[in-house]
Amino acid sequence: GQNIDQPTEMTATEGAIVQINCTYQTSGFNGLFWYQQHAGEAPTFLSYNVLDGLEEKGRFSSFLSRSKGYSYLLLKELQMKDSASYLCAVNNAGNMLTFGGGTRLMVKP
Amino acid sequence: GAVVSQHPSRVICKSGTSVKIECRSLDFQATTMFWYRQFPKQSLMLMATSNEGSKATYEQGVEKDKFLINHASLTLSTLTVTSAHPEDSSFYICSAREYSGELFFGEGSRLTVL
Numbered sequence: 001g002q003n004i005d006q007p008t009e010m011t012a013t014e015g016a017i018v019q020i021n022c023t024y025q026t027s028g029f030n031g032l033f034w035y036q037q038h039a040g041e042a043p044t045f046l047s048y049n050v051l052d053g054l055e056e057k058g059r060f061s062s063f064l065s066r067s068k069g070y071s072y073l074l075l076k077e078l079q080m081k082d083s084a085s086y087l088c089a090v091n092n093a094g095n096m097l098t099f100g101g102g103t104r105l106m107v108k109p
Numbered sequence: 110g111a112v113v114s115q116h117p118s119r120v121i122c123k124s125g126t127s128v129k130i131e132c133r134s135l136d137f138q139a140t141t142m143f144w145y146r147q148f149p150k151q152s153l154m155l156m157a158t159s160n161e162g163s164k165a166t167y168e169q170g171v172e173k174d175k176f177l178i179n180h181a182s183l184t185l186s187t188l189t190v191t192s193a194h195p196e197d198s199s200f201y202i203c204s205a206r207e208y209s210g211e212l213f214f215g216e217g218s219r220l221t222v223l
Contacts, residue, residue, distance in 0.1 A: 031210075033212070035214075040200075040217075040219070041216070041217065042115075042202050042214040042215060042216050042217040043153070043202075043214050044214070045211075045212070045214075048211075087152060087153070096155070096158065097155070097204075097212065098155065099145075099152045099153045099155075100152060101151070101152045102151075102152040104150075
C-alpha cells in the first residue's frame with residue numbers, strides 16, 4: 001500500500017528557516033514531488049527529486065534519501081507569503097502520484 | 110511553463126443535476142490526465158486516471174457511474190458529476206502529464222451542490 005506522512009501543521013517566524021519532513025512507504029518509487037498550495041488554489045510545483053541528495057532552487061531546497069524513504073523541503077528566509085500548505089507526493093512504479101496529507105505552514109511576523 | 114486550464118472555476122448547482130468540468134492542456138499534448146478531489150483542510154485524493162482514447166481507471170471507492178470521465182483528445186479531459194448531491198461539494202482539480210513526465214495542475218473547480 002501507499003503511506004506518506006508529513007506533519008499536519010508548522011509555525012515559523014519571518015526570516016527564519018523551516019524544514020518540512022516527509023516519510024513514505026510506497027509500492028515502487030519513481031520520484032518525489034513537493035507542491036505549494038494556497039487556500040482555494042491549485043497546487044504549484046516546487047521541486048522534484050528522483051536521485052538521492054539535495055536539490056536547491058532559490059530559497060527552496062529539497063532533499064531525498066531513497067534508502068530511508070525520507071525527504072524534506074527546506075525554506076529559507078521565510079516570507080509571509082510562504083504561509084501555505086506544502087504537499088509531498090510520491091510517484092510510484094506505475095507512475096501514479098499519491099499525495100501526503102499536506103503540512104500547513106504559518107509564517108508569523 | 111506548460112499551462113493547464115480548468116473550467117468552470119466555480120459552479121453551483123441544484124441537487125440531482127449534472128455538472129461537467131473541463132480540463133485542457135493549452136500548449137502540450139497530454140496522454141494522461143488525472144482527476145483529484147480535495148475536501149477542506151485535506152490533501153488531494155486521486156479519483157481517476159484518464160488516458161486518451163481509452164476508459165478511465167478509477168481509484169477504489171470512486172463510483173465510475175457517478176463521476177464520468179471522458180478523454181476524447183490529447184488536450185481535453187472532462188469530468189461529469191452526475192446526479193450531484195450536497196456531499197459531492199468539493200474542490201476538483203485536474204492535472205496533465207507532459208511527455209517529459211512533468212505534471213501540471215489546472216486551477217481547480219469548486220463545486221457547491223445545494
